[in-house]
Amino acid sequence: QVQLVESGGGLVQAGGSLRLSCAASGRTFRTSTMGWFRQAPGKEREFVVGIGWTGSRYADSVKGRFTISRDNAKNTVSLQMNSLKHEDTAVYYCAARLDVGTIVVATTGWDYWGQGTQVTVSS
Numbered sequence: 001q002v003q004l005v006e007s008g009g010g011l012v013q014a015g016g017s018l019r020l021s022c023a024a025s026g027r028t029f030r031t032s033t034m035g036w037f038r039q040a041p042g043k044e045r046e047f048v049v050g051i052g053w054t055g056s057r058y059a060d061s062v063k064g065r066f067t068i069s070r071d072n073a074k075n076t077v078s079l080q081m082n083s084l085k086h087e088d089t090a091v092y093y094c095a096a097r098l099d100v101g102t103i104v105v106a107t108t109g110w111d112y113w114g115q116g117t118q119v120t121v122s123s
Contacts, residue, residue: 002026002112004094009117014086016121020079022094022114033097034070034077037107038090038119045093049079050103057103062088086123091116 008020020036035050049058049068056068065084070077077094094114097104104110 002028002032002096002098004096004112004114006092006094006114006117009092009119011120011122012084014084014121014123016084017080017082018084018119020081020092020094020117020119022077022079024075024077024094024096026075028098029075029096030072031098031100033100033103034068035095035097035103035110036068036077036079037093037095037110038088039093039116040087040090043090045107047105047107048092050097050105051077052103053100057105059105081119084119084121086121088119089121090119092119 003025033052036048039045067080093116095110096112097110
């Protein structure tokens, strides 16, 4: 069992930065792929970025602006978001997949979810 708790959301102006963090509990963190998804009002939840043992994978919409990192000693995964745009406004969810070898974009491929944290970018 893995429990995920996000923090760090908030309101920021376009062009600004935010850093999201996700604290994970459970012994499987080190062998899990971790990721971030987001869901804007009226839209489906979409893949943002994932990180496993082989590397990371980013959605095209955030490449060059967002950076994911993980600290296995602290059981945390972070998302540094720079050059934020209005269209980045969404609820951001931390996710865990009990397969460290692959990063999938479909929400059905992930096993655990956090409660979400709101990110609002004013234009």
